[in-house]
Amino acid sequence: MADTGISSSSGARGAPGSVATQATLPIARKPSRLFRNLASKIALVPMILTVLVIFVGCTIWTVVHSFTSSKLLPKLDFVGLAQYERLWGNDRWMVSIKNLAVYGTCSMIFSLVIGFTLAALLDRKIRFENTFRTIILYPFALSFIVTGLVWQWILNPDFGIEKVVRDLGFESFVFDPLHSDQFVIYGILIAGLWQGTGLVMCLMLAGIRGIDEDIWKASRIEGIPVWKTYVQIIIPMIRPVIVTSVVLIASGIVKVYDLVVAQTSGGPGTSSQMPALYVMDRMFKDQNLAQGFAASTMMLVAVAIILIPWAYLEFGGKKSRG
Amino acid sequence: MNTMTAVNTESSISIRDLTLNFGAVQVLKRMDLEVAPGEFIVLLGPSGCGKSTLLNCIAGLLDITDGQIWIKGKNVTWAEPSERGIGMVFQSYALYPQMTVRGNMSFGLKNQKMPQAEIDARVARAAEILQIQPLLDRKPGALSGGQRQRVAIGRALVRDVDVFLFDEPLSNLDAKLRSELRVEIKRLHNKLNNTMVYVTHDQIEALTLADRIAVMRGGVIQQLDEPQTIYNRPANLFVAGFIGSPSMNFIHGAVKGGKFYAEGIVVDLAGYEGGALIDRPKAILGLRPEHLTVTNTAVAGKTIAATVEIDENLGADSLLWLKAGDNQISVRIPVEDRLNAGTSVHLEVDMSKASIFDAETEARV
Numbered sequence A: 001m002a003d004t005g006i007s008s009s010s011g012a013r014g015a016p017g018s019v020a021t022q023a024t025l026p027i028a029r030k031p032s033r034l035f036r037n038l039a040s041k042i043a044l045v046p047m048i049l050t051v052l053v054i055f056v057g058c059t060i061w062t063v064v065h066s067f068t069s070s071k072l073l074p075k076l077d078f079v080g081l082a083q084y085e086r087l088w089g090n091d092r093w094m095v096s097i098k099n100l101a102v103y104g105t106c107s108m109i110f111s112l113v114i115g116f117t118l119a120a121l122l123d124r125k126i127r128f129e130n131t132f133r134t135i136i137l138y139p140f141a142l143s144f145i146v147t148g149l150v151w152q153w154i155l156n157p158d159f160g161i162e163k164v165v166r167d168l169g170f171e172s173f174v175f176d177p178l179h180s181d182q183f184v185i186y187g188i189l190i191a192g193l194w195q196g197t198g199l200v201m202c203l204m205l206a207g208i209r210g211i212d213e214d215i216w217k218a219s220r221i222e223g224i225p226v227w228k229t230y231v232q233i234i235i236p237m238i239r240p241v242i243v244t245s246v247v248l249i250a251s252g253i254v255k256v257y258d259l260v261v262a263q264t265s266g267g268p269g270t271s272s273q274m275p276a277l278y279v280m281d282r283m284f285k286d287q288n289l290a291q292g293f294a295a296s297t298m299m300l301v302a303v304a305i306i307l308i309p310w311a312y313l314e315f316g317g318k319k320s321r322g
Numbered sequence B: 001m002n003t004m005t006a007v008n009t010e011s012s013i014s015i016r017d018l019t020l021n022f023g024a025v026q027v028l029k030r031m032d033l034e035v036a037p038g039e040f041i042v043l044l045g046p047s048g049c050g051k052s053t054l055l056n057c058i059a060g061l062l063d064i065t066d067g068q069i070w071i072k073g074k075n076v077t078w079a080e081p082s083e084r085g086i087g088m089v090f091q092s093y094a095l096y097p098q099m100t101v102r103g104n105m106s107f108g109l110k111n112q113k114m115p116q117a118e119i120d121a122r123v124a125r126a127a128e129i130l131q132i133q134p135l136l137d138r139k140p141g142a143l144s145g146g147q148r149q150r151v152a153i154g155r156a157l158v159r160d161v162d163v164f165l166f167d168e169p170l171s172n173l174d175a176k177l178r179s180e181l182r183v184e185i186k187r188l189h190n191k192l193n194n195t196m197v198y199v200t201h202d203q204i205e206a207l208t209l210a211d212r213i214a215v216m217r218g219g220v221i222q223q224l225d226e227p228q229t230i231y232n233r234p235a236n237l238f239v240a241g242f243i244g245s246p247s248m249n250f251i252h253g254a255v256k257g258g259k260f261y262a263e264g265i266v267v268d269l270a271g272y273e274g275g276a277l278i279d280r281p282k283a284i285l286g287l288r289p290e291h292l293t294v295t296n297t298a299v300a301g302k303t304i305a306a307t308v309e310i311d312e313n314l315g316a317d318s319l320l321w322l323k324a325g326d327n328q329i330s331v332r333i334p335v336e337d338r339l340n341a342g343t344s345v346h347l348e349v350d351m352s353k354a355s356i357f358d359a360e361t362e363a364r365v
């Protein structure tokens, strides 16, 4: 400790004036912070540049062009907030916001609940755990397009669930969510859950398995029911895993696009529109770049509104804790 | 099958013919153990000998393969852990990290729907006994290891049970804290006077805490006795070697006509406290380092001639390593009596404290 005290009191570190005093002390002085871990810093430079140029740069470019009237090609003729006025006056956009809200809420809740329940069941040391885990995780390995098509077939009234149940004798059974304005979003939700909960389950299972076995013993001796142990003791203990799951699910929700394309292409009518689909359609179908950019800027703002307070709470508050 | 006739209803814990298999491995082998009310029993043995397994069986955390467990005169063999009237303390503390100390201690009671006033009273009493009142509103993460273990003991204490089970509660603490908390556990036992079963691999803990020690090996209790008996009259070679530090000196030889013969050594066995000394072609003489004294005068049949090799200063006393024929012998001597390497001395044997083992059966004679 004394060494660093001397070197820092003799003026700025590494300044020429301090060299003389340093020379009399054959002690390694504290290296400048800039040069600590130099190799790893150099190695990070390309990544940092990539992030800055591609991610930040392109984001700014998109935001800027959302204030223009670009059509097929980007051009910088600013029209103020005109694109945003059109956007919020557009029925399709409003439908997609509503759909996203329904899909997002349900997807978040059910992914967490089902994922945790499956993990808790697997944790009860059942037989064939590996088999179950593979089966449940398997859909995650598929692309959203494949999932979407598979579920389009399963939900298709001509050869899916409806057909099977009718063949069993229930002639009047109707189950056709993908062709119903009202229920189409739940058809997409089922496919999304089928694909996504496996990963959540695996994350949660890893978290649960990481908990000291003695915790379970202690709670059994105190006579706390298993479900209560999970809810009141285990869930708070695997908080980091849950936070990770929430972030993963949320990013999946915002990006939901391929699933809609494969299952319904936004139909029937516009009833299964999603914001990402709206962006893609405006940019490439309607050749209305600025409108697409305005929609994607709104998505960015929405994500930022959710993420920034969360990131602040999760990472920024560290020092004041404890 | 075992009969129920012999179950001792006087015992606090009664284990009858207990067997536990993990798959094909038999971890506990037909074990019997009676623990009197208020007794402090220590299960001592090397790692992996089945101590924790036995404790978990008593607690009901493991389903036993065969046998019976009785606690306070009730057959609890198939009872849930919470119904057995036990409290348990673990090596890893097993506190609930998101709850305060108070929350940890009251969680189980709340779950039993106990009135809040009663919970508060119990927590306050336990906190006072363990001197953790200032910590009640802290979380376990903000406590030291010793404090955490006190809280874990407190959590068992508030249950107001007759039987306490400890699974190596001090093994995660440093030496100083360990000896402090050891004394505290002893004090707790004196105060509460309930039955305690305490698992450890540390013989100092066992010798200081126990009313009786059960020395285990390979799922079998080798000896169950008071600490002094275990120390002075180990039932077999394993117990003799496991207890005592430095370990007992073993000299291989033969017993013939009331004398013990080994290479260059003849000792008269008169005064030996144990069984009849019939002739044995293969026997082992066990002598603890503190039961030998260094003298300059040889007495035929009473002393062993030896040469000093190393003198280790242990602070309070000194440990002398000597060579007697082929045998390495250690002797504890006062620090002032230190001797130089190469000195020839004679070791006087206190035959009343010696042990003789049959080399075949390894049992004490």
Ligand SMILES: Nc1ncnc2c1ncn2[C@@H]1O[C@H](COP(=O)(O)OP(=O)(O)O)[C@@H](O)[C@H]1O
Binding pocket: B022, B027, B045, B046, B047, B048, B049, B050, B051, B052, B053, B054
């Ligand atoms: N859940 C388990 N499954 C299989 N074997 C086990 C299990 N728990 C313990 N064992 C084995 O049982 C033996 C006794 O273990 P344990 O009672 O934990 O020993 P210790 O005396 O160190 O507490 C060890 O050999 C261990 O490998």
Ligand SMILES: [Mg+2]
Binding pocket: B051, B052, B053, B168
């Ligand atoms: Mg153990």
